[in-house]
Amino acid sequence: MRAIRALSAALLVLGLAAAPAAADASASASPSGDGKAPAQAGTSFRTATEIEQGRQATANGSTGDYFYWSFPADAGQRPTVHATVKLPQQHTTQTWQVDVYDGLRRRQACQYGAQTRTAAAGAASVDLTCVLRTVRAWSEPWANDPLPGTYYIRLTVVGLASSDLGLPVAAEVRADSKDIGGAAAVDGSLAKPLVPGIAVTSQKDGDDDRHAVLSDIRPDGGWSSGWWSDRWVWTGIGAILAALAGIGGYALTRGSGRPSRVPPGV
Template identity: 75%
Template structure:
């Protein structure tokens, strides 16, 4: 009976500890307003337009242009990139594609979703999506695993008749991510996130030799390396506590009722 009370009390205390921990690892709500969302896209990796997760970025371009955006992704998250291309009223069949690259400009494969789609002639829009693999905190140098840092989105048309080149199009891009939790945790972490390149600086800044390089300004809302904590720690603690209680309970049951260890002299 005593073992049962101790077990119940311990589980209650662990449950109260788990609740705030799980709440802390849940993704923060996306911004409801996109007043500060970008309205243009870059034309290369170096000039990629920075967007935050939960923002819907828009851009106007011409068929045949390469459009680039960049966003931050931290360990333990599974990003999802969605793009919508608004096509002109009259056009032939066109095939559009989104590609996602990590901070080392390595192309990352999509787990699922339609990253390439063909729009029928005179279709008004075409929708694309790419669900990436879960971002890892650490990886072997030879592996192509997604790592924390800046990611690049490239939207382009890969099959279009020459007659349609230059026609105006509109693009919308949005990035969201899901917190995968302890199942994606690894025993290691990068010293620094993969945030490459130097931000474009004005001519005055370039002439100032004392000015230091400015890295990309985008990062997760709670900062880099926010994924060091995972629910794996919680379940490890629960498993350890249950194992200790099981050991105490087993010892108590096998020992039997209390009795003197030896018979007193003269008994």
């Protein structure tokens, strides 16, 4: 009974410790709710319009233009990019594509989703989706794994007739993330997230450190770099269960302390 009570108390303490962390992780992927959604897009990586996760951005342009947006993604998140292109009433067959790049401008493959779609002649719109792999806190230098930092969305048409070039279109994009948790945890973390210009710093009056970054947007609560995950909780639970199993096994096998049989002749 003592072992059962100790196990219950330990599980309760670990559950209370894990609850705030889970709440913080889920809140990091939610929009802040202040300000207005961007109504324009950049034309290159350097001019990409910054958007928050969970908030829809819009832009007007022409077929043949490149639309660029950027958003932050932290370790343990699995980003999903949704894009919708509203086409003019009169047009021929068009093929649109959405690509996602990380902070090093490496194109990230879509785990699943319709990254490229063809709109039939006269179609009102075309929907695109790209689900990335889970962002890792650390990776080998030669690997192409998604890492914490800024991610770029590029939306453009990749196939159309010359008669459709320059027709007006309206684009909508949205970036969301699912928190994967300890299943994606690794033993390591980046010193800095992959944000353009984050390594460029300047000092003023000796005490005020200011980071000259090209991208100011970051997850709510800052960059975690994967220092915490629910894997710590399950590791602690496993250690407690192993200790209790050892204590219980010893209590069952130690006996009464006296030999069960008296040797002959004693």
